[in-house]
Amino acid sequence: MPPKSTPIRGPEGARIGRRSVIAGGLATILLRPRAPANAAEAVSIGLNPLFLDSDIQLLSMLEAYLVARLGRPVQLVKRRTYQEITAMLLSGQLDAAWVCDDPYVQHEDQFALLAVPLYQHQPLYQTYVIVSEASKAQSFDDIRGSVHAFSDPDSTSGYLVTRYLLALRRTTPEQFFRTFFFTYGHRNVVRAVACGLAESGSMDGYVWDVMRTREPELINGTRVVYRSEELGFPPIVGLKSASDTELAKALSAAFKAMPSDPLGRDILTTLGLDGFTDAGPDLYRGTLEKWLVVKAQA
Amino acid sequence: MGPLVRIANWPLAWKVPLLAAGLMIGVAVLISQFVLSRLASDQESNLRLLTSAYLDGLSAAVLPAAQRADVWEAFDAIDRARSHYTGVNVRFAILALPNGKVLAASDPLTFPVQSAIPPEVDKRFPPQDGLFIDNKSGRAWLSRTLREEGFPIGRILAEIDISELLRVRRQVLLTLVAVNAALALGFAAIGSFALKRMLEPLSVFSGYMERVREGRADPIPGSKRRGLSREFDRLFDRFNAMARALNEREELASRLAEQEKYAVLGKLASGMAHEVNNPLGGLFNALDTLRRHGDDADVREATLNLLRRGLTHIRNVVRSTLVNYRRGEAQHSARAVDVDDLRLLIEPEASRKTIRLAWVNEIRGPLPVAGESVRQATLNLLINACAATPPGGIVRLQARATDNALVVDVGDQGPGLPEDRAEYLLGRSEERPAVGGGLGLWIVRRLVADEHGEIALVQESGLKTVIRVTWPFRGAPSQNAIVNDRPIEETIHAE
Numbered sequence: 099m100p101p102k103s104t105p106i107r108g109p110e111g112a113r114i115g116r117r118s119v120i121a122g123g124l125a126t127i128l129l130r131p132r133a134p135a136n137a138a139e140a141v142s143i144g145l146n147p148l149f150l151d152s153d154i155q156l157l158s159m160l161e162a163y164l165v166a167r168l169g170r171p172v173q174l175v176k177r178r179t180y181q182e183i184t185a186m187l188l189s190g191q192l193d194a195a196w197v198c199d200d201p202y203v204q205h206e207d208q209f210a211l212l213a214v215p216l217y218q219h220q221p222l223y224q225t226y227v228i229v230s231e232a233s234k235a236q237s238f239d240d241i242r243g244s245v246h247a248f249s250d251p252d253s254t255s256g257y258l259v260t261r262y263l264l265a266l267r268r269t270t271p272e273q274f275f276r277t278f279f280f281t282y283g284h285r286n287v288v289r290a291v292a293c294g295l296a297e298s299g300s301m302d303g304y305v306w307d308v309m310r311t312r313e314p315e316l317i318n319g320t321r322v323v324y325r326s327e328e329l330g331f332p333p334i335v336g337l338k339s340a341s342d343t344e345l346a347k348a349l350s351a352a353f354k355a356m357p358s359d360p361l362g363r364d365i366l367t368t369l370g371l372d373g374f375t376d377a378g379p380d381l382y383r384g385t386l387e388k389w390l391v392v393k394a395q396a
Numbered sequence: 397m398g399p400l401v402r403i404a405n406w407p408l409a410w411k412v413p414l415l416a417a418g419l420m421i422g423v424a425v426l427i428s429q430f431v432l433s434r435l436a437s438d439q440e441s442n443l444r445l446l447t448s449a450y451l452d453g454l455s456a457a458v459l460p461a462a463q464r465a466d467v468w469e470a471f472d473a474i475d476r477a478r479s480h481y482t483g484v485n486v487r488f489a490i491l492a493l494p495n496g497k498v499l500a501a502s503d504p505l506t507f508p509v510q511s512a513i514p515p516e517v518d519k520r521f522p523p524q525d526g527l528f529i530d531n532k533s534g535r536a537w538l539s540r541t542l543r544e545e546g547f548p549i550g551r552i553l554a555e556i557d558i559s560e561l562l563r564v565r566r567q568v569l570l571t572l573v574a575v576n577a578a579l580a581l582g583f584a585a586i587g588s589f590a591l592k593r594m595l596e597p598l599s600v601f602s603g604y605m606e607r608v609r610e611g612r613a614d615p616i617p618g619s620k621r622r623g624l625s626r627e628f629d630r631l632f633d634r635f636n637a638m639a640r641a642l643n644e645r646e647e648l649a650s651r652l653a654e655q656e657k658y659a660v661l662g663k664l665a666s667g668m669a670h671e672v673n674n675p676l677g678g679l680f681n682a683l684d685t686l687r688r689h690g691d692d693a694d695v696r697e698a699t700l701n702l703l704r705r706g707l708t709h710i711r712n713v714v715r716s717t718l719v720n721y722r723r724g725e726a727q728h729s730a731r732a733v734d735v736d737d738l739r740l741l742i743e744p745e746a747s748r749k750t751i752r753l754a755w756v757n758e759i760r761g762p763l764p765v766a767g768e769s770v771r772q773a774t775l776n777l778l779i780n781a782c783a784a785t786p787p788g789g790i791v792r793l794q795a796r797a798t799d800n801a802l803v804v805d806v807g808d809q810g811p812g813l814p815e816d817r818a819e820y821l822l823g824r825s826e827e828r829p830a831v832g833g834g835l836g837l838w839i840v841r842r843l844v845a846d847e848h849g850e851i852a853l854v855q856e857s858g859l860k861t862v863i864r865v866t867w868p869f870r871g872a873p874s875q876n877a878i879v880n881d882r883p884i885e886e887t888i889h890a891e
Contacts, residue, residue: 247468277510279466279467279468279509280466280468281468290468293504294504295471295500295504295509296509
């Protein structure tokens with residue numbers, strides 16, 4: 099089933115919000131050497147596919163909100179994979195990025211937490227393992243031998259947690275599943291499982307919950323067979339080297355001020371979030387532990 | 397041959413509209429065939445273009461996925477292509493890897509990831525890339541091999557539902573059939589109406605021709621000639637001219653007959669005068685004898701007897717003439733005396749030519765035939781017979797009754813009835829012989845026809861010509877060969 103939004107495929111195959119970053123300058127921005135940020139230059143913020151796919155309006159609102167808050171042009175940059183966003187941030191092509199908690203713990207030494215979303219008033223979320231509604235599976239172990247859809251190799255909920263569960267069982271995806279593939283989007287995991295392309299899938303519980311109210315006809319084709327413990331919500335990060343800059347502070351403040359702004363509240367409503375807060379690295383201990391286990395197995 | 401003959405006998409008012417409808421149907425079938433063939437060809441061409449465009453787009457979209465064996469990317473591209481190419485009704489599309497396994501399909505439940513393509517599905521696709529159309533099942537199958545640097549890295553297989561195209565084709569066929577049937581019926585109806593209008597003068601013409609056959613040559617009146625085409629106008633002109641000529645001829649013939657009658661009458665009158673004159677001398681002599689020797693009772697008695705016989709003879713002659721020419725009165729039945737009277741009338745002429753009359757009158761009692769007509773026709777035949785028979789010859793009359801007719805034979809020893817007269821008398825020719833003997837024959841023919849009688853020529857030894865007239869009794873069935881005691885040479889109904 100095609101997504102409800104009408105994304106445009108960029109030169110690199112990335113999915114880009116129409117009103118946000120496609121205005122013609124993306125390639126130029128990415129190719130030219132990055133100069134120090136100043137008041138006249140656009141602020142680049144990377145977004146990963148954590149976002150729901152029906153996000154053109156959301157991106158537009160977010161851009162408008164940030165422009166108003168920062169008083170500077172803003173470019174929202176989307177890429178197909180988490181890895182691309184992480185790489186762009188690490189290479190200084192982005193001023194900030196909304197990344198998954200897995201890349202954060204991997205690069206905790208380089209990333210500074212700017213803001214953490216509050217979902218159901220907590221900066222926490224869960225991993226869901228889902229199966230199709232018609233499946234007989236009732237637990238994680240029942241999905242053995244199935245065709246499995248992961249979201250992204252750098253996604254905690256869409257890969258790491260399942261990978262961790264398999265590591266605990268001293269097995270690997272190749273051994274546990276008949277076959278598996280990546281969809282590079284939590285919503286795509288739902289699509290793949292709902293239409294039968296995959297028999298099971300690993301995804302963000304927050305996305306599944308929000309989709310249950312927004313796209314019930316799609317989500318009703320799936321069922322959750324495993325819920326992980328609560329983990330730190332994917333944060334908005336910047337480079338530690340720039341954490342003391344005015345821009346970093348302004349960005350952090352802008353995200354945290356959303357509940358007090360009408361447009362900000364609209365954005366939060368669209369995202370199904372309550373707001374943004376400050377948080378320390380300890381929030382992501384659970385994620386870190388899992389990553390370490392998986393890394394050890396590899 | 398039978399049905400063909402029957403069709404050939406159909407009226408034009410049926411045949412032409414049927415022919416028009418038939419031609420329309422023929423043309424319609426040809427046009428429909430052409431249109432449908434063209435439509436099918438265009439549809440196939442469009443389908444080829446559409447499916448080619450679909451494959452082009454899908455190939456470009458799935459090529460990177462095929463290179464990386466990326467299940468989701470392949471599925472996403474196939475799934476999106478389905479909604480983007482609405483002109484191609486894809487039932488399913490599969491991206492197969494070179495090992496024959498499914499990388500992704502539009503219907504993953506039927507074609508799961510990494511499963512082998514079912515053989516019954518695989519065999520539907522021809523080994524060569526391209527489009528294969530099966531109108532029977534309403535499906536088309538297309539395939540294209542994806543290549544990278546010349547090496548196959550996957551193959552797209554898609555089944556297309558072309559039932560909509562076939563439905564359109566059927567709809568066009570039905571529309572063509574309906575329109576053409578309506579046109580054929582319309583043309584047939586218009587043709588029938590137009591032809592009926594066009595043939596109306598022919599029907600009028602036929603009606604008037606029928607009247608001619610019945611003996612009435614009425615010209616076609618102006619009221620029936622309105623709005624005539626030039627051809628029919630000319631035809632009606634000619635018919636009217638013919639009708640006028642016929643009427644004039646009829647009138648002339650009647651007039652000539654009347655004159656002939658008077659000529660015959662004159663001839664008869666002279667004969668009658670002769671008949672009357674013959675006894676007159678004797679009667680005058682008797683009167684003188686009576687005047688001179690009237691005192692002698694024996695002489696007076698003998699003379700008075702002579703006078704009575706003479707006067708009786710004269711009375712008989714006058715009476716028979718009166719009877720023969722009494723017109724406008726209802727005809728009485730024929731009696732023996734009607735035939736015998738004729739002898740009185742013909743005898744003077746026969747005597748004059750020293751012709752012997754062989755008279756056989758076998759009529760007993762009145763017969764239910766028109767006595768006047770019998771007398772007049774027989775007299776004419778006798779006059780002709782006397783005229784034809786050389787001096788010293790025999791003219792024979794025989795009258796007899798059968799069960800249902802009076803048969804009168806008149807024979808002579810003349811040179812024989814000339815062919816034209818015989819043809820005319822027997823009704824085989826309408827060309828009346830030259831005036832002279834023709835009128836007598838015309839009268840005979842007319843009188844016999846009026847009584848539905850028959851005229852025939854028969855052979856009899858010693859006689860050259862024997863004309864036999866059969867007068868059917870009134871109320872008796874039609875007569876045919878009612879005389880069988882003599883061989884019949886030719887018999888025909890007189891007209």
